[in-house]
Structure formats: structure tokens, C-alpha cells
Amino acid sequence: MDDKITVTRSSMPPFEEYCEEIRSIWESRWLTNSGEKHQGLEKALCEYLGVSNLALCVNGHQAMECILETLDLHGEVITTPFTFVSTTNAIVRKGLTPVFCDIKADDFTMDPALIEPLITEKTCAIMPVHVYGNLCDDAAIEKIARKYGLKVIYDAAHAFGVTKNGVSAAAMGDASMFSFHATKVFHTIEGGGAVFKDPANYEALNRRKNFGINGEALETFGGNAKMNEFSAAMGLCNLRHVEAAIASRKEVSLRYRQRLQNVPGIQLAAVQEGVRSNYAYFPAVFWPETFGCTRDDVLSALAQHNIAARKYFYPLTSSVAAFGGAHPDTETPIASAVSKNVLCLPLYEGLGAENADRICDVILSLRK
Numbered sequence: 001m002d003d004k005i006t007v008t009r010s011s012m013p014p015f016e017e018y019c020e021e022i023r024s025i026w027e028s029r030w031l032t033n034s035g036e037k038h039q040g041l042e043k044a045l046c047e048y049l050g051v052s053n054l055a056l057c058v059n060g061h062q063a064m065e066c067i068l069e070t071l072d073l074h075g076e077v078i079t080t081p082f083t084f085v086s087t088t089n090a091i092v093r094k095g096l097t098p099v100f101c102d103i104k105a106d107d108f109t110m111d112p113a114l115i116e117p118l119i120t121e122k123t124c125a126i127m128p129v130h131v132y133g134n135l136c137d138d139a140a141i142e143k144i145a146r147k148y149g150l151k152v153i154y155d156a157a158h159a160f161g162v163t164k165n166g167v168s169a170a171a172m173g174d175a176s177m178f179s180f181h182a183t184k185v186f187h188t189i190e191g192g193g194a195v196f197k198d199p200a201n202y203e204a205l206n207r208r209k210n211f212g213i214n215g216e217a218l219e220t221f222g223g224n225a226k227m228n229e230f231s232a233a234m235g236l237c238n239l240r241h242v243e244a245a246i247a248s249r250k251e252v253s254l255r256y257r258q259r260l261q262n263v264p265g266i267q268l269a270a271v272q273e274g275v276r277s278n279y280a281y282f283p284a285v286f287w288p289e290t291f292g293c294t295r296d297d298v299l300s301a302l303a304q305h306n307i308a309a310r311k312y313f314y315p316l317t318s319s320v321a322a323f324g325g326a327h328p329d330t331e332t333p334i335a336s337a338v339s340k341n342v343l344c345l346p347l348y349e350g351l352g353a354e355n356a357d358r359i360c361d362v363i364l365s366l367r368k
């Protein structure tokens with residue numbers, strides 16, 4: 001049997017580099033609560049992402065919940081059902097109501113042309129997702145938000161380091177959330193970050209992530225969403241190698257694209273003009289009428305060759321009854337169709353073009 005290929009694999013810095021990085025934590029015994037590593041990583045990430053503020057958090061999900069608390073939102077949030085369930089969970093757990101907008105058929109991000117009819121007097125914000133690292137049409141979304149006085153909060157968990165015409169994804173909207181989970185392009189084991197357009201919100205979020213405490217004063221409510229020093233140290237190491245990680249992912253992605261792009265029945269995500277990708281995921285949609293077999297057939301054929309792919313995102317978060325009643329798929333037909341037919345192929349640093357070929361060989365052998 002061939003060697004197993006997992007769908008993802010964490011990037012690791014050299015072992016000695018991490019050991020050296022954490023030596024000072026042993027000496028200081030300062031393990032968490034905005035220590036030296038935490039401060040250093042916030043500064044380094046601001047530089048890398050080209051923003052003035054970034055608040056580190058224990059994970060991306062909590063960063064998003066802290067953003068929603070900090071912006072003090074109430075009412076309805078227009079969002080996408082084609083996302084990781086965290087996005088919708090954050091909305092619901094903060095007492096807000098998700099309103100689901102369909103996606104564009106070519107890049108799978110929220111379709112700005114469909115937003116306006118969903119706006120009511122209760123709408124307070126738009127929460128789009130830069131799915132798979134494809135950037136949303138931020139200019140169109142911004143225009144609508146301005147017209148109706150809405151906040152725009154991006155789930156940028158997939159968009160670390162992505163730029164459009166040189167502008168960082170982190171600079172879009174009123175706020176962005178990044179995830180630094182072990183499986184993401186850049187990681188701190190578990191971790192996340194919140195970036196605001198208005199830097200005054202940085203301090204406000206720092207209180208939200210530390211029980212609402214400000215010095216001695218207990219001025220607001222808050223949970224505990226702080227990042228510890230060992231995670232921040234991992235981030236400092238990984239950030240030194242992130243360009244190499246992206247280059248390695250790029251090599252694999254380009255090979256997939258080369259082999260699969262003109263195959264009838266296989267749809268790849270559109271390549272966006274002016275966008276510098278981070279090659280976070282490689283989604284492929286298998287349209288069964290043309291390709292000849294279903295996404296589930298592809299999944300099991302790959303599994304027989306010891307290759308793991310993932311139905312991501314499936315199911316739509318709008319289909320979850322806990323989120324204010326299950327919405328029928330017909331409300332967002334494009335998201336529904338993509339979700340039922342998409343697979344994310346294995347992609348991680350070090351996978352290599354040869355393995356991408358092995359995966360493509362299995363997929364192409366299934367053509368009708």
C-alpha cells in the first residue's frame with residue numbers, strides 16, 4: 001500500500017529553534033498575560049500583515065466572539081452559510097441572528113449583489129468569509145455597508161498574508177479575525193488574532209479577552225481569551241518560515257491546477273486578478289453529470305489509495321437547526337450545490353508535486 005497522505009499537516013519550525021525561543025520563558029517564569037513573546041508576536045504580525053493593531057487571542061473563534069462584544073452589536077448579521085461552522089456559532093453565541101446570503105459561483109465568496117434585499121431595520125453588520133483564501137469583493141460590500149450604516153467584519157481565518165493589489169486582507173472592513181490554528185498556513189498551535197480599522201478598539205478588545213478587567217477597574221464583562229507565551233513563541237518561529245511554507249503550498253497548488261483545470265466536470269476556484277494567494281486550500285468541485293461520478297465516489301476512490309480528502313464546507317451552516325431553525329437549501333442554491341459537490345484535496349507544506357501527481361492520477365482515472 002502507498003504511503004498515507006493526510007488532508008493537512010502542521011508546519012513545524014526546526015526543533016532547536018523552538019527550544020531556543022522558549023528558553024527565556026523558563027528563565028522569567030512569565031507564562032501568559034501579555035508577556036515578552038506575546039508582545040513580540042503582535043508587533044511582528046502587524047508588520048507582516050501591514051496593519052497598525054492586532055490583538056492575539058487563544059484561538060480564532062474566541063477572537064471573533066471578542067470582536068462582536070467589542071463592537072457591541074445587536075440584531076441581525078448578514079453572513080454566508082458556506083463556511084466553517086465557527087462563523088455562524090460566533091454570531092449565535094453572541095445573541096445575534098444570522099441571515100444567510102448566497103455565494104458567487106466562481107470564487108465561493110458572498111455575492112454582494114444579493115445583500116441588499118436581506119437588509120432589514122434590525123441588520124447591524126455584514127460578516128463575509130474569505131473562503132479558501134479567495135478574497136471577498138470588499139469594495140462592493142463596503143459600499144453597501146456605508147449606505148446602510150452597517151459594520152463589516154471579515155472571517156479572515158483562511159486569508160493570512162493574502163493581498164489584493166498590494167493591500168492586505170487584514171486591512172479590509174471594520175474588523176477581521178484570523179485563525180492561527182495548527183492546520184492553518186501560519187499557526188501558533190492554537191491561536192487567533194483580531195484586527196480593527198479603528199485602533200481604539202484594540203484596547204477595548206484586550207479588556208474583553210481578560211475578563212473585562214482594566215487595571216483595577218471592572219468596567220465591562222469579558223471571558224478569558226488570552227494567548228499563552230508558548231503559543232506566541234511558536235508563532236515567532238513559524239513566522240520566520242511562512243514564506244517558505246507558502247512557496248511549498250504554491251508548488252502543489254500549481255501542479256493540481258495544471259493537471260485538473262481543463263477536465264470536463266471539474267471546477268476549480270477562479271484565480272482572482274491582482275490577488276497574492278496564500279494557497280491555503282485546494283477545493284475542486286466535481287459536477288457528476290459531466291465528470292461521470294460524484295464527489296463521494298472521488299472521496300472513496302482516494303481513500304482506497306490511502307489518500308484523505310475532505311468535504312469542506314459540508315453541510316451548509318444554515319442547515320443546522322440549532323441556528324434559529326434549519327433553512328432549506330433552496331434559499332442559497334449556489335452554496336448548496338457547491339457544498340454537495342466540493343472536496344478539498346490534500347495540501348500542506350512539503351506535500352510536493354509528486355504526491356499531487358499521485359492524487360491527480362487517481363482522480364483522472366475516474367473520468368467517464
Ligand SMILES: *Cc1c(COP(=O)(O)O)cnc(C)c1O
Nearest residue numbers: 059060061084086157179180181
Ligand atoms: C479555522 C477557522 C475558524 C476558527 O478558528 P479557530 O482558531 O480554530 O478557532 C473560523 N472560521 C474559519 C473559516 C476557519 O477556517
